[in-house]
Amino acid sequence: MGFKINFDSENVSTGEFQLVAEGKYEASIINAEAKEWQGQYSIGFDVEIRSDIDQKHQGAKVLYNTLFLSSTNPEYAENTEKKRNSFLVACGYSGKQSLDLDEVVKNIIGKSVLVYIKHVEDKNDKERKYPRVSFVAESKVNPPQPSGPPITVGSDDLPF
Numbered sequence: 001m002g003f004k005i006n007f008d009s010e011n012v013s014t015g016e017f018q019l020v021a022e023g024k025y026e027a028s029i030i031n032a033e034a035k036e037w038q039g040q041y042s043i044g045f046d047v048e049i050r051s052d053i054d055q056k057h058q059g060a061k062v063l064y065n066t067l068f069l070s071s072t073n074p075e076y077a078e079n080t081e082k083k084r085n086s087f088l089v090a091c092g093y094s095g096k097q098s099l100d101l102d103e104v105v106k107n108i109i110g111k112s113v114l115v116y117i118k119h120v121e122d123k124n125d126k127e128r129k130y131p132r133v134s135f136v137a138e139s140k141v142n143p144p145q146p147s148g149p150p151i152t153v154g155s156d157d158l159p160f
Helices: 074-090 101-108
Strands: 023-037 040-049 061-068 112-121 129-138
Touching (some): 061 074
Antiparallel strands (some): 023 040
């Protein structure tokens, strides 16, 4: 192989990253999974700030977010239910229905939503902060549209 790489040990990344500022962002859900811990269910999800909208932090990912689906603490139960329902409305669900958690996590991937980012402190290092999605609402803009004509793949195009 004849490919050469120019290397400069003084031109390296510092490992610093720019913290996504607190605020509202149009985003897409890029990953979701159902979680269960001690009988409590939640949805773990990651979002990417949309690059097709004129906003700061385009393309930034906010990872390891959690939406709690229920609470055994009566003090938090009503707020948890409202956050859960707001999240599901933002993902396109409507009416009153019984939903299968595994189906929900499959269906929400790729959904465009409006996220509210807040900073949370690292439990072990109070000086480190991380962005987290604190609330999800319905997107205020249209979802990304495909460009160009649709692609049709027929059986003649498959290698087997």
